[in-house]
Amino acid sequence: MRPFTQLTAPACPLGLSNVDTDQLIPARFMKEPRSVGYGQFLLYDLRFDATQQPVADFALNQPEAEHQQILVARRNFGAGSSREAAVYALVDFGFRCVIAPSFGDIFSSNAVNNGLLPAVVSEEDCERLLSAMHQKTSPISVDLEQQRIECNAVRIPFAINPVWRTRLLNGWDDIDLTEGYRTEIDRFIHHYRQAYPWTEQQSQGADASIERVNQ
Amino acid sequence: MGGMTLFDKIWQTHEICQNEEGQSLLWVDRHLAHEGSFHAFNKLAERGLSVRHPELTLGIADHYVPTNARNLINVNAKTRNVIEQLIDNTRAHHVPLIGLDDPRQGIVHVVGPELGLTQPGLLMVCGDSHTSTHGALGALAFGIGASEVAHVLATQTLWQSKPKCLRIHIDGELAPGVSAKDIALAWIARLGADGARGYAIEYSGSTIAELSIEARLTLCNLSIEGGARCGMIAADEKTLDYIGGRPMAPQGKAFEQASAYWLSLASDADARFDLELHLAAEDIAPTVTWGTSPEEALPITGKVPDPAQAQSAEARKHLQDSLDYMGLTPGQALTDIPINRVFIGSCTNARIEDLRTAASIIKGHKSKVPGLISPGSTEVKRQAEAEGLDQIFIEAGLEWRESGCSMCVGMNGDQLQPGERSASSTNRNFKGRQGPGSRTHLMSPAMVAAAAITGYLTDVRMLLPEEVTP
Numbered sequence: 233m234r235p236f237t238q239l240t241a242p243a244c245p246l247g248l249s250n251v252d253t254d255q256l257i258p259a260r261f262m263k264e265p266r267s268v269g270y271g272q273f274l275l276y277d278l279r280f281d282a283t284q285q286p287v288a289d290f291a292l293n294q295p296e297a298e299h300q301q302i303l304v305a306r307r308n309f310g311a312g313s314s315r316e317a318a319v320y321a322l323v324d325f326g327f328r329c330v331i332a333p334s335f336g337d338i339f340s341s342n343a344v345n346n347g348l349l350p351a352v353v354s355e356e357d358c359e360r361l362l363s364a365m366h367q368k369t370s371p372i373s374v375d376l377e378q379q380r381i382e383c384n385a386v387r388i389p390f391a392i393n394p395v396w397r398t399r400l401l402n403g404w405d406d407i408d409l410t411e412g413y414r415t416e417i418d419r420f421i422h423h424y425r426q427a428y429p430w431t432e433q434q435s436q437g438a439d440a441s442i443e444r445v446n447q
Numbered sequence: 448m449g450g451m452t453l454f455d456k457i458w459q460t461h462e463i464c465q466n467e468e469g470q471s472l473l474w475v476d477r478h479l480a481h482e483g484s485f486h487a488f489n490k491l492a493e494r495g496l497s498v499r500h501p502e503l504t505l506g507i508a509d510h511y512v513p514t515n516a517r518n519l520i521n522v523n524a525k526t527r528n529v530i531e532q533l534i535d536n537t538r539a540h541h542v543p544l545i546g547l548d549d550p551r552q553g554i555v556h557v558v559g560p561e562l563g564l565t566q567p568g569l570l571m572v573c574g575d576s577h578t579s580t581h582g583a584l585g586a587l588a589f590g591i592g593a594s595e596v597a598h599v600l601a602t603q604t605l606w607q608s609k610p611k612c613l614r615i616h617i618d619g620e621l622a623p624g625v626s627a628k629d630i631a632l633a634w635i636a637r638l639g640a641d642g643a644r645g646y647a648i649e650y651s652g653s654t655i656a657e658l659s660i661e662a663r664l665t666l667c668n669l670s671i672e673g674g675a676r677c678g679m680i681a682a683d684e685k686t687l688d689y690i691g692g693r694p695m696a697p698q699g700k701a702f703e704q705a706s707a708y709w710l711s712l713a714s715d716a717d718a719r720f721d722l723e724l725h726l727a728a729e730d731i732a733p734t735v736t737w738g739t740s741p742e743e744a745l746p747i748t749g750k751v752p753d754p755a756q757a758q759s760a761e762a763r764k765h766l767q768d769s770l771d772y773m774g775l776t777p778g779q780a781l782t783d784i785p786i787n788r789v790f791i792g793s794c795t796n797a798r799i800e801d802l803r804t805a806a807s808i809i810k811g812h813k814s815k816v817p818g819l820i821s822p823g824s825t826e827v828k829r830q831a832e833a834e835g836l837d838q839i840f841i842e843a844g845l846e847w848r849e850s851g852c853s854m855c856v857g858m859n860g861d862q863l864q865p866g867e868r869s870a871s872s873t874n875r876n877f878k879g880r881q882g883p884g885s886r887t888h889l890m891s892p893a894m895v896a897a898a899a900i901t902g903y904l905t906d907v908r909m910l911l912p913e914e915v916t917p
C-alpha cells in the first residue's frame with residue numbers, strides 16, 4: 233500500500249451530505265473486474281443523466297476534476313452498503329483523501345485499507361473549508377503527521393483513529409502484520425477450543441450441493 | 448469497576464491480543480461469503496494465499512441470483528460470471544457452498560439463523576453491512592469490506608478498534624399494526640442515519656423481550672441504517688427454543704453446555720453503557736420513509752416536510768433535493784402518495800412471519816399495482832407454500848418469486864423503472880437503490896400489503912383484519 237504523509241492537491245467541493253456507497257458506485261457496475269478501472273463508475277447517476285449525458289454543473293464533470301485528489305463532502309459520507317467498490321471508484325478516479333464531518337464506519341476502514349485518507353472535521357470547519365474553496369480554485373494541503381488541513385487562510389485540524397493514522401503513514405498491509413502474531417493466535421485457539429468446543433465445526437455436509445449448481 | 452455488557456463479554460472472549468495502539472486482534476468464529484466476495488478471493492489469489500479455515504466460511508449465492516428460475520439459463524453473461532466465480536472460488540478453497548438450486552439457499556442473513564449457524568456468543572462477519580442481523584440471537588456480528596474479508600479468509604482473524612456501547616431500551620406494548628420495522632425507523636428518524644456511528648447497540652426492555660425471534664432479526668438488521676457497527680439482543684429462552692434442533696446448531700449435551708454459557712452472556716445488571724436511548728412502545732406508529740435516507744421517516748399520519756421550515760440553508764437545500772428526487776410536494780399528506788409497485792423481500796422483512804402478516808392483510812383483495820414477493824429463503828418459500836400464502840399473493844395479482852436479494856438492490860435485474868415509486872419492505876431508500884431513478888418508500892410488510900390494496904401509502908391500522916396482530 234502506498235504510504236500517505238502529506239498531500240497538496242486541487243480539491244473537489246462536492247458539498248453533498250449522506251452520499252451513501254450506493255451513490256458512490258451504483259450496484260449494477262459491481263459485476264466488473266477491478267482491472268477495468270472503477271473511476272468511470274464513480275457517482276455515476278449524479279454525473280450522468282438518464283440519456284448518459286454528463287450533467288453540466290456537477291462537480292466531477294468540470295475540466296479541473298481530472299487533477300483533483302481531495303474530495304470535500306458534508307456529513308455521513310460513505311454510509312450504507314459495505315461495498316469496498318465505493319473506495320475503488322474514488323481511488324481509481326484519482327482521489328487520495330476525503331474530508332467530511334462524518335463517515336460510515338465500514339467505509340472508513342475500507343478507505344484506509346486502500347490508502348485513502350478519511351479525514352474527519354467538525355461541521356463548522358467543513359463549512360469554512362467549503363467556502364474557502366469557493367472563493368478561489370486553490371489547492372488544499374493535508375498533513376497526516378500534524379493532522380492539519382490548509383486552504384488559503386483557513387487552517388483546520390482533523391481527526392483520525394490513531395491506528396489508521398499509523399497504517400496510512402507507513403503504508404502497512406494488515407495480512408503481513410497479522411502473520412507476525414501466529415504464536416498468539418495458535419495459543420488463543422488452543423484455549424478457546426477447550427472452553428467453547430461447540431464452536432469448532434459449523435456443520436457437516438454443507439457442501440452437498442456444490443456439484444448440483446448450474447444444472 | 449462496573450459490570451460488563453453483552454458486547455464487552457463477547458469482545459473479550461474473542462480478543463487474541465492488542466497491538467501497541469490498542470487495536471484488538473479478534474478471532475472470527477464464522478464467516479459468510481456471497482457473490483460479492485470475488486474481490487476478496489482475487490486479493491488472496493494475487494498474493495498466492497489460501498483460506499486458513501475453509502470449514503469456518505460458508506458461501507451462499509444470494510445477491511445476483513435470478514428469482515424467476517433456479518438455473519442460470521436466462522441469466523446474462525456478466526451476472527452469470529459473478530455467480531460462477533463464487534462457485535469456482537469456494538470450490539478451489541474447499542469452502543462449503545449453498546448454491547442456487549440448494550433447498551437451503553436464501554439470503555445470507557436469513558439462512559444463517561435458519562440453519563442454526565448463527566448462535567449466541569459467536570463472532571460472525573460477512574462482506575455485507577446487514578450482518579448486524581445475526582446479533583438478534585446474541586451473536587457479535589458485523590459487516591466488513593473486501594480487504595477485511597481477504598484478511599479473514601487468510602487468517603480467520605480481524606483487527607478492530609472497540610466501538611462504544613449504546614443501549615436502546617424499549618418498554619411497553621406495541622399497538623396492533625406496529626412492528627419491529629417501525630421501532631427501527633422510529634429510532635433512526637430520532638437519532639439520524641449516523642446517530643449510532645461508532646457504537647454497538649444492545650436492544651433491551653419489555654418490548655424487546657416480547658418480540659419474536661424473527662422480529663428481533665428485523666430490528667437488529669436495521670442497526671446499520673442508524674450507522675451502528677452492530678445490533679444485539681441477549682439470548683433468552685426464546686433464543687434457545689429457536690436454535691435448538693437446527694442442523695448447524697450444537698446437538699444434545701453440547702447444546703445444553705452451550706445454552707448455559709449463552710444465557711450467562713447477558714449484560715450484568717450494573718453494566719455501564721456509553722449512551723442510552725429510552726423509547727416507549729406506545730409512542731411508535733406505523734412509519735414510512737419519504738426521502739432518500741432511512742432517517743427521513745415519519746409516522747404514516749404525517750405530512751411531507753416543507754423545506755421553507757428548515758433550520759438552515761444547507762438543510763433546506765438537502766430537503767429540497769430529497770423532495771425533487773422523490774417527486775413530492777411539501778405539506779402533502781403521506782397517505783396521498785400514489786405508488787407504482789410493491790415489493791416484499793430482503794433480509795429485513797421476508798421471513799415467514801412477515802409473509803404471514805402481509806398475506807393476512809391482502810387476503811381477498813386485489814393489488815392496485817404490480818409487485819413481487821421474494822421469500823427470504825427457499826425454506827421460507829417452501830413453508831409459505833405449505834401454508835397456502837403463495838396463493839393469497841397470486842390471487843391478489845402479485846408475482847410469487849424464488850428467494851434472493853432481488854429488488855432490494857436490483858443486482859439481478861429485478862428493478863424499478865426510472866421514476867417509479869415503490870412501497871418496499873427493504874432497508875434502503877437511497878437514490879437509485881432499486882434501479883436508476885427509482886423512488887423507494889420503506890415500511891413494514893404489513894404496510895406494503897396495505898399500500899398494495901389502495902395504491903397509495905396507507906395506514907395499515909385501517910385495514911387490520913380482526914384478531915390479527917402483525
Ligand code: SF4
Nearest residue numbers: 577793794852855856
Ligand atoms: S437483501 Fe438487500 S440488504 Fe439484505 S443482503 Fe441482500 S442486498 Fe443486502
